Amino acid sequence: MNRTTAPTLHDVARMAGVSTATVSRCFNLPDRVSAKTRETVMRAVEELGYTPHFGGRALASNRSNTMGAVIPTMENAIFARGLQAFQETLGEAGITLVAASSGYDPAHELEQIRTLVGRGIDGLLLIGAARPDETYAFLERRRIPYVMAWSYQAGHAGCFVGFDNRRAAMIITRKVIELGHRHIAMIAGITNNNDRASDRVDGVRAAMDEAGLTGRDLRVVEARYSLNSGRRACLELLETKPHPTAIICGNDVLAVGAITKAKELGLRVPGDLSVTGFDDIELARAVEPKLTTMHVPHRRMGQAAARALLAIRDGATDCPGTLLKTQLIMRGSLAAPA
Amino acid sequence: MNRTTAPTLHDVARMAGVSTATVSRCFNLPDRVSAKTRETVMRAVEELGYTPHFGGRALASNRSNTMGAVIPTMENAIFARGLQAFQETLGEAGITLVAASSGYDPAHELEQIRTLVGRGIDGLLLIGAARPDETYAFLERRRIPYVMAWSYQAGHAGCFVGFDNRRAAMIITRKVIELGHRHIAMIAGITNNNDRASDRVDGVRAAMDEAGLTGRDLRVVEARYSLNSGRRACLELLETKPHPTAIICGNDVLAVGAITKAKELGLRVPGDLSVTGFDDIELARAVEPKLTTMHVPHRRMGQAAARALLAIRDGATDCPGTLLKTQLIMRGSLAAPA
DNA sequence: AAAAACGATGTAAACGCTTGCATGAATTAA
DNA sequence: TTAATTCATGCAAGCGTTTACATCGTTTTT
Numbered sequence: 057m058n059r060t061t062a063p064t065l066h067d068v069a070r071m072a073g074v075s076t077a078t079v080s081r082c083f084n085l086p087d088r089v090s091a092k093t094r095e096t097v098m099r100a101v102e103e104l105g106y107t108p109h110f111g112g113r114a115l116a117s118n119r120s121n122t123m124g125a126v127i128p129t130m131e132n133a134i135f136a137r138g139l140q141a142f143q144e145t146l147g148e149a150g151i152t153l154v155a156a157s158s159g160y161d162p163a164h165e166l167e168q169i170r171t172l173v174g175r176g177i178d179g180l181l182l183i184g185a186a187r188p189d190e191t192y193a194f195l196e197r198r199r200i201p202y203v204m205a206w207s208y209q210a211g212h213a214g215c216f217v218g219f220d221n222r223r224a225a226m227i228i229t230r231k232v233i234e235l236g237h238r239h240i241a242m243i244a245g246i247t248n249n250n251d252r253a254s255d256r257v258d259g260v261r262a263a264m265d266e267a268g269l270t271g272r273d274l275r276v277v278e279a280r281y282s283l284n285s286g287r288r289a290c291l292e293l294l295e296t297k298p299h300p301t302a303i304i305c306g307n308d309v310l311a312v313g314a315i316t317k318a319k320e321l322g323l324r325v326p327g328d329l330s331v332t333g334f335d336d337i338e339l340a341r342a343v344e345p346k347l348t349t350m351h352v353p354h355r356r357m358g359q360a361a362a363r364a365l366l367a368i369r370d371g372a373t374d375c376p377g378t379l380l381k382t383q384l385i386m387r388g389s390l391a392a393p394a
Numbered sequence: 395m396n397r398t399t400a401p402t403l404h405d406v407a408r409m410a411g412v413s414t415a416t417v418s419r420c421f422n423l424p425d426r427v428s429a430k431t432r433e434t435v436m437r438a439v440e441e442l443g444y445t446p447h448f449g450g451r452a453l454a455s456n457r458s459n460t461m462g463a464v465i466p467t468m469e470n471a472i473f474a475r476g477l478q479a480f481q482e483t484l485g486e487a488g489i490t491l492v493a494a495s496s497g498y499d500p501a502h503e504l505e506q507i508r509t510l511v512g513r514g515i516d517g518l519l520l521i522g523a524a525r526p527d528e529t530y531a532f533l534e535r536r537r538i539p540y541v542m543a544w545s546y547q548a549g550h551a552g553c554f555v556g557f558d559n560r561r562a563a564m565i566i567t568r569k570v571i572e573l574g575h576r577h578i579a580m581i582a583g584i585t586n587n588n589d590r591a592s593d594r595v596d597g598v599r600a601a602m603d604e605a606g607l608t609g610r611d612l613r614v615v616e617a618r619y620s621l622n623s624g625r626r627a628c629l630e631l632l633e634t635k636p637h638p639t640a641i642i643c644g645n646d647v648l649a650v651g652a653i654t655k656a657k658e659l660g661l662r663v664p665g666d667l668s669v670t671g672f673d674d675i676e677l678a679r680a681v682e683p684k685l686t687t688m689h690v691p692h693r694r695m696g697q698a699a700a701r702a703l704l705a706i707r708d709g710a711t712d713c714p715g716t717l718l719k720t721q722l723i724m725r726g727s728l729a730a731p732a
Numbered sequence: 733a734a735a736a737a738c739g740a741t742g743t744a745a746a747c748g749c750t751t752g753c754a755t756g757a758a759t760t761a762a
Numbered sequence: 763t764t765a766a767t768t769c770a771t772g773c774a775a776g777c778g779t780t781t782a783c784a785t786c787g788t789t790t791t792t
Contacts, residue, residue, distance in 0.1 A: 062536055064748055075772045080750060090770060105532060107512035111458070112748030114449030115777045122492075122513070129478055136474035140467055143495060152509055154460075155493045157481060168485075175460070175490055176448040197443070283676055312680045319682070338621055342650045343680055344657070402778055413742045418780060428740060450778030453747045 063104040065112075071100040083108060114176055122152050123365055124172035125181040128160045132281060133337045134307075134354050135183065138205065141358030142181060149366055151178070162249050166191045173198055179365035185209045185216070186251040201368040205361045207251050208379050215368070215375035217361040221252050224350050224382045225259025225304075226266075228332055231384060232302050233267045235392045237330065240264070241275040241300035243289040243310045253278075256306050256334065275300065279310055286313020294321065294329075301330065301393035308333035312343045315389060326391035336385055345388030352382050401442040409438040421446065452514045460490050461703055462510035463519040466498045470619060471675045472645075472692050473521065476543065479696030480519060487704055489516070500587050504529045511536055517703035523547045523554070524589040539706040543699045545589050546717050553706070553713035555699040559590050562688050562720045563597025563642075564604075566670055569722060570640050571605045573730045575668065578602070579613040579638035581627040581648045591616075594644050594672065613638065617648055624651020632659065632667075639667065639731035646671035646678045649685055653727060664729035674723055683726030690720050 069076045074093060081089050082097045089097075100106075114120045123146055127135045143153040154172055158165035165187060172180065173194075180195070180202040192214075195202055201215075208218040232240060242260050245253035257276060264274050277292055279285035286309060293300060305311035311333035315325050323329045325345055333340055333349035340347035360378045367376040407414045412431060419427050420435045427435075438444075452458045461484055465473040481491040492510055496503035503525060510518065511532075518533070518540040530552075533540055539553075546556040570578060580598050583591035595614060602612050615630055617623035624647060631638060643649035649671035653663050661667045663683055671678055671687035678685035698716045705714040 062748095065750095066748080076749075077751075077773075078771060081771090084750075088770075093770080105535060107508050107536075109453070109748050110513040111449045111452030111454075111779095112777090113750080115447070115453055115779085116748075116750040118750095118777075120449065130468060130474045130481070131471075131478045133469075133471060133474070136468045136471070140469045140495060143468070143493065147494065147506075152513055153493050155481065155491050156485065157478060171490055174445045174448065283680060309676070316680060316682070338647070339677055339680055342621060342654060342677055344654070344682055403780095404778080414779080415743080415781075416741060419741090422780075426740075431740080447778050449749095450747090451780080453749085453777090454779035454781080456747075456780095 062109070063106045064109070065106075067104055068097065068100045068106050071104065072097045120176040120178055121150060122154055122175070122177050123179045123181065123362075124154045124156070124169075124175070124177040126156045126158055126165055126168045126172065127181075127183050129157050130155070133339075134335050134352070137337075137354040138358035138361075141355040142362045143358075145359045145362035146366075149362075151362075151366070160246070160249065162187050162191070166194065169194065173200055178369055179203075181205060181361050181365065183207075184251045185212050185214070186249050186254075201365060203361050203364045203368075203377070205357050207255070208377075209251065215364060216377045217357060217364050217380070218378075219352065219357075219380045219382050221255035222259035222262065224352075225256040225334070226263040227382075227384055228334070228348075228350050229260045229263035229304060230267070231386075232304060232330065232332065232390065233263065233269070235302075235330075235390065237300075237302040237393050238269065238273065239298050239300045239302075240269075240273060241293045241303045242277070243286060243293070243303060243305045243314060244276055244278050245281060245306040245310070246278050253306055260304055279306075279313075281307065281309055283309060283313040283316070286310035287317035288313075290314035290317040291321075294318070294323075299329075301328075302390070303329065303331050305331065305333050308335045308337050308340045308347060308349055311347055311349065311389070312339055315343055315345075315347070326389055327394060330390045330393070332390050340385075340387070343389075348387045348390035349385050350382050351385045353380055356380060400447070401444045402447070403444075405442055406435065406438045406444050409442065410435045458514040458516055459488060460492055460513070460515050461517045461519070461700075462492045462494070462507075462513070462515035464494045464496055464503055464506045464510065465519075465521050467495050468493075471677075472673050472690070475675075475692040476696035476699075479693040480700045481696075483697045483700035484704075487700075489704070498584070498587065500525050500529070504532065507532065511538055516707055517541075519543060519699050519703065521545075522589045523550050523552070524587050524592075539703060541699050541702045541706075541715065543695050545593070546715075547589065553702060554715045555695060555702050555718070556716075557690065557695075557718045557720050559593035560597035560600065562690075563594040563672070564601040565720075565722055566672070566686075566688050567598045567601035567642060568605070569724075570642060570668065570670065570728065571601065571607070573640075573668075573728065575640040575731050576607065576611065577636050577638045577640075578607075578611065579631045579641045580615070581624060581631070581641060581643045581652060582614055582616050583619060583644040583648070584616050591644055598642055617651075619645065619647055621647060621651040621654070624648035625655035626651075628652035628655040629659075632656070632661075637667075640728070641667065641669050643669065643671050646673045646675050646685060646687055649687065649727070650677055650681045653681055653683075653685070664727055665732060668728045668731070670728050678723075678725070681727075686725045686728035687723050688720050689723045691718055694718060 065076045156168035184207045203215045206218045208216045247254035277289045279289040333347040336351035364376045403414045494506035522545045541553045546554045585592035615627045617627040671685040674687045674689035702714045
């Protein structure tokens with residue numbers, strides 16, 4: 057036995073005393089092989105420590121059993137969690153994940169997509185819908201099945217597995233207004249090239265309109281995804297008069313940053329200032345007061361995305377997209393104004 | 395993915411009026427081809443929209459330009475952050491990342507490693523050193539270069555890119571003792587199959603010994619990686635007399651859980667109870683009081699791991715491992731006992 | 733001017749696997 | 763008993779690339 061090179065189908069076949077075809081079938085169509093033979097083969101597989109060679113497999117079957125994902129960054133807990141679930145679900149189906157990150161840059165995203173496609177993926181997970189036509193054109197030309205997560209744009213072509221960011225933001229804003237707040241401010245994520253962030257701003261605006269409050273009553277500051285940006289943005293909002301009595305944040309991290317800053321400035325939360333988040337990550341329950349936020353089912357989204365991609369692979373013709381529900385979670389950081 | 399229409403090397407060769415070998419060389423050894431020919435070939439490549447087929451390439455060259463990573467879970471911020479940096483550094487070198495997760499289960503880790511190896515990776519990132527001999531044997535037999543991150547076991551074979559968990563835990567414990575604490579407890583991560591967690595416990599014990607405190611003075615409770623587990627563990631520790639005056643936690647998440655529980659129970663932190671963390675994730679600065687913790691350079695670790703793997707790929711013979719430094723960050727959650 | 737060296741290109745054999753088709757044995761139907 | 767059917771397995775032709783090795787002009791050396 058040659059110990060220096062990986063064992064091949066051939067080695068297994070020889071050891072088990074069968075043909076390579078039979079060994080191959082043991083892996084791919086187990087019920088086409090008699091139980092006895094299968095057992096012999098599997099014993100040889102064990103003994104040799106055989107693992108199928110990806111290249112050979114991809115070449116012969118025209119399938120890579122690999123799916124790609126390009127997300128903004130794994131450092132953001134919501135994507136990390138979604139990606140984890142995506143990978144787990146894929147793994148159950150024998151698919152491995154190839155991952156890349158775009159750093160929120162559409163040009164870089166396209167570059168990453170190109171690389172993954174060249175690597176031979178059977179499907180692709182993307183985040184949101186805001187990207188240049190060029191990217192969509194590339195995907196169409198190469199016939200790569202893809203799903204977009206975290207968004208759900210009814211008018212947009214393609215397959216979505218996400219939720220209605222705008223509507224969710226409306227719901228949380230309605231609650232804020234219902235409690236009596238009139239001076240409302242928003243700390244939004246960076247909206248450039250980010251439909252999730254901009255939809256949330258739109259949603260807040262829409263709810264204000266609906267309640268007869270004018271856009272002038274809403275001050276919006278954009279901030280990068282970090283506690284410190286949230287703190288800075290909060291400070292900026294509190295420097296001008298009249299103070300807002302409630303700050304609606306585009307995500308939990310910004311909200312927690314805002315809360316800590318507000319407390320540092322001697323404000324009571326929610327007594328003097330209410331703050332709301334969005335996402336419901338673990339952080340939301342670590343801060344005092346606990347964060348009132350919009351719960352997003354990140355894990356379920358990752359799972360659903362994986363299932364959608366698997367369905368397409370298995371021949372689903374129409375888009376097996378999913379519109380997920382979010383849920384308003386009332387905790388301590390939102391109350392009626394003083 | 396429709397590969398039946400994808401152009402092949404052959405198509406390019408025919409169009410350019412050369413052999414497939416020449417086309418291949420245009421990609422891999424451009425200076426072995428005359429400028430004129432190369433230009434003709436590249437024009438054909440452009441026109442056909444040709445992209446090399448990954449499977450064929452991997453099969454023929456026995457190289458994939460792909461590296462793998464098997465981490466416990468991406469949902470843990472420290473791994474997500476390290477993986478992100480790992481992927482970025484790899485990307486700069488034209489390598490793509492294939493990712494899988496083990497869920498902290500050694501058997502599952504081996505399974506994932508098998509899959510990735512079968513997929514044809516040129517190198518592998520693993521977390522920690524605690525895994526069965528079988529796994530190491532497999533890697534050796536398949537001659538897969540690998541590095542282990544988050545740990546640094548001097549006596550252990552293999553290449554480490556990590557830090558000394560034991561020593562770091564000693565340092566933070568010394569500080570706790572130095573401030574006057576004598577009744578100390580620890581909330582550790584699950585130590586089973588986790589050398590980072592068990593090294594941290596060892597470190598705490600060692601520092602206690604060093605100070606002449608007996609092991610009896612240290613109560614250790616293990617807890618899963620979640621806020622709630624930290625809360626439960628904290629409660630458990632506070633139910634028995636004498637109360638500890640300081641709780642050393644194996645990671646920040648547990649520490650934050652402990653702090654929130656302590657505050658709920660009406661204890662002042664750090665007045666009645668000091669709490670320390672480990673990792674220094676963003677959460678550590680979101681809680682009140684801010685967490686005294688051991689800073690771990692997760693991103694630098696991911697980068698260093700990528701660089702080590704690239705060095706090995708490029709022929710480095712001795713292990714290009716790295717021992718990273720951690721740093722004690724004093725914030726508000728640790729003070730002298732009342 | 734002949735010999736040697738070189739450079740550009742082509743030839744063809746792998747690489748490890750899947751799969752349509754063929755084969756032959758075992759089972760069932762007639 | 764014979765023919766038809768089923769089932770397990772083997773045979774062998776690819777799949778798209780890379781890469782020794784061979785080939786054949788061209789240049790350099792002697």
